[in-house]
Amino acid sequence: MKYSKIILPIIIITAIILTGCIQFGPGNQTNTAAQITDNKTQTTSGLHWVSAPSSAVEKMKELENYLKLKLGEFTLSNIETETTTNITRAKLTIGGQSVNVYVSPSGKSFWFENAMQKLNWTGTYEQKIENYLKSILKPGVTYEFLGKAQNQGMEEYKYKLSYQGMTQNVSLFRFGDYVILDQAIQRIFSPSKSEMPDVKLFVMSFCPFGRMAESSMAPVEKLLGKLANITVHYVIYPSQMYAGQEDKYCMGEYCSMHGINELREDVRQMCIQKYYPDKFWDYISEIATNNSYSPENIEDKWKPLAEKLGINVTKIERCLENEGMDLLAQDYALNQKYGVSGSPTVIINEERWDWSRTPEGFKWAICQAFKIKPEECQQELSHSTNTTPAGSCG
Numbered sequence: 001m002k003y004s005k006i007i008l009p010i011i012i013i014t015a016i017i018l019t020g021c022i023q024f025g026p027g028n029q030t031n032t033a034a035q036i037t038d039n040k041t042q043t044t045s046g047l048h049w050v051s052a053p054s055s056a057v058e059k060m061k062e063l064e065n066y067l068k069l070k071l072g073e074f075t076l077s078n079i080e081t082e083t084t085t086n087i088t089r090a091k092l093t094i095g096g097q098s099v100n101v102y103v104s105p106s107g108k109s110f111w112f113e114n115a116m117q118k119l120n121w122t123g124t125y126e127q128k129i130e131n132y133l134k135s136i137l138k139p140g141v142t143y144e145f146l147g148k149a150q151n152q153g154m155e156e157y158k159y160k161l162s163y164q165g166m167t168q169n170v171s172l173f174r175f176g177d178y179v180i181l182d183q184a185i186q187r188i189f190s191p192s193k194s195e196m197p198d199v200k201l202f203v204m205s206f207c208p209f210g211r212m213a214e215s216s217m218a219p220v221e222k223l224l225g226k227l228a229n230i231t232v233h234y235v236i237y238p239s240q241m242y243a244g245q246e247d248k249y250c251m252g253e254y255c256s257m258h259g260i261n262e263l264r265e266d267v268r269q270m271c272i273q274k275y276y277p278d279k280f281w282d283y284i285s286e287i288a289t290n291n292s293y294s295p296e297n298i299e300d301k302w303k304p305l306a307e308k309l310g311i312n313v314t315k316i317e318r319c320l321e322n323e324g325m326d327l328l329a330q331d332y333a334l335n336q337k338y339g340v341s342g343s344p345t346v347i348i349n350e351e352r353w354d355w356s357r358t359p360e361g362f363k364w365a366i367c368q369a370f371k372i373k374p375e376e377c378q379q380e381l382s383h384s385t386n387t388t389p390a391g392s393c394g
Helices: 002-020 054-071 125-136 208-224 260-275 277-289 298-308 313-338 359-367
Strands: 049-051 075-082 088-094 097-103 109-112 142-151 154-163 166-175 178-181 198-203 229-234 345-348 351-353
Touching (some): 054 097, 054 359, 125 154, 125 166, 142 166, 208 359, 229 313, 277 298
Antiparallel strands (some): 049 075, 088 097, 154 166, 198 345
């Protein structure tokens, strides 16, 4: 039973994507969750599958490691490559249930077979895909073909949908005689490799999800801190979002969701990270794990904590006063660069990590960014955390 609870949502989600992931609603699409969840897979007829070469097996191995963070134990078998498209597929089995999973030629994305739709219409591929798109849109939705491109080794067909003054861009990817909506294709985390990975954790100091992410990252920093550049940054909003309430939320043009006391604490933490890097994680870990700290009392409670850790509070107060705006400007620029809008957000070697927020999940993601993985990557950390993976402030 526990395995069916894991595998069925995967199958159902891909079915939902085909029946109405477009916000304008489904049309007369015939695939339903009930039909999909009988675990019968499509045959992908017309395609020629052969035993996968070692390079394709490695791509599937990366996917296997990635999915284990979410699914736990499962097996991948029957790894094959399609001769024309170079797409790799395998059978994923968990608890006696199976579904085919596919990896793009680039090795950067994957999808499940039940997300694919056979192009049974006549005409060119563009005409077939257009007919498919018509079949899943409810009446009143219009579309405009924006063009075709190569993306991740597949043909991407781009459309703009319009409905009652709203617009939305969607892409459909062709794989042989099959089509997949872009929302059904999931990215495999695959950052660029470096000698010392760069890790940026964006939080709000009093966002509960950000605090939980900090507590999960702390043991990772202890394990890999000398091998990777792990830094904390802060989610900052422009003052326009708080027009008329700037005195409650902002310092100058920079603001924070939980008020000005949170923003001041963000700056103090920036200062501690700058001047006392060896004490920084002890400081933020105490605040992250101790709910007695809050925006309402932090102005009084931060000093005893700092003094206990050997941090000169006068130096931090002067940093807040003299350097605060510059530090806020620097982090705001990073927010803009990486499109950060919520706490927590994790960027590893310029790529966003948005899956597991457990210590083991963070460690695994960072270890993917090493050119040569250090032996510390073999040390297993806790898989558990008290945060909801999808939860965020922002």
